[in-house]
Amino acid sequence: MVVVEIVILAMIAAFLGLRLYSVLGRRAEHEEESIPTRFDAPKGDAPKAATPASPAVLAPARPVEMDGALPAVERGVRAIAAADRSFDITSFLAGAKGAYGMVLEAFWNGDRATLRELCDDDVYASFDGAITLREEAGETLDSKLIRVEESRIHSASLDGKIARIAVLFVSDIASVTRDKDGNVVAGSLNDAIESRDIWTFSRDVSSASPDWVLDETDQG
Numbered sequence: 001m002v003v004v005e006i007v008i009l010a011m012i013a014a015f016l017g018l019r020l021y022s023v024l025g026r027r028a029e030h031e032e033e034s035i036p037t038r039f040d041a042p043k044g045d046a047p048k049a050a051t052p053a054s055p056a057v058l059a060p061a062r063p064v065e066m067d068g069a070l071p072a073v074e075r076g077v078r079a080i081a082a083a084d085r086s087f088d089i090t091s092f093l094a095g096a097k098g099a100y101g102m103v104l105e106a107f108w109n110g111d112r113a114t115l116r117e118l119c120d121d122d123v124y125a126s127f128d129g130a131i132t133l134r135e136e137a138g139e140t141l142d143s144k145l146i147r148v149e150e151s152r153i154h155s156a157s158l159d160g161k162i163a164r165i166a167v168l169f170v171s172d173i174a175s176v177t178r179d180k181d182g183n184v185v186a187g188s189l190n191d192a193i194e195s196r197d198i199w200t201f202s203r204d205v206s207s208a209s210p211d212w213v214l215d216e217t218d219q220g
Contacts, residue, residue, distance in 0.1 A: 093151060097167075115128070
């Protein structure tokens with residue numbers, strides 16, 4: 001009887017051992033396999049080719065940063081560049097800096113012809129009025145643009161076909177006002193004063209002319 005019980009217990013132990021091995025063995029095998037993520041295709045399966053009719057595949061990837069999230073200045077510059085393929089921001093800034101010096105010199109010297117060429121009607125009228133008052137008082141300006149420390153885009157926009165770009169100029173200017181007898185009534189050529197000006201230039205992008213005109217002046 002004892003022998004029979006020993007044999008039965010041995011058979012039960014062997015059976016349980018085989019079951020335990022079958023469970024743990026398969027588990028160990030699965031643990032050694034890499035677990036596919038949602039970005040990986042299952043092993044042994046070739047990636048499925050997209051059908052031509054799939055709009056998700058044909059549609060181009062959307063940019064990470066949409067235009068609505070861009071700064072207003074960059075959106076304005078992009079809009080102008082899209083409407084005028086010849087527009088180049090570097091060339092524009094160089095031209096604006098040159099125009100800044102030309103307009104100041106023309107105003108100081110009372111050169112209405114140059115101002116008429118570089119300014120729109122309203123800005124020209126303001127310069128012309130100031131020159132007229134100066135002439136009537138018999139005063140003259142002796143001014144020098146010492147340097148332009150900074151010139152950068154302050155704002156940019158496209159309204160229909162009219163592009164408008166405002167540029168902030170930070171410059172050092174020395175200026176003297178003399179009366180009709182040549183006496184100094186204001187200013188000094190020995191002390192340059194920092195000037196911060198915001199000048200807005202405009203252009204019709206549908207025009208064949210590449211010229212921009214000064215259409216607004218303000219202090220920065």
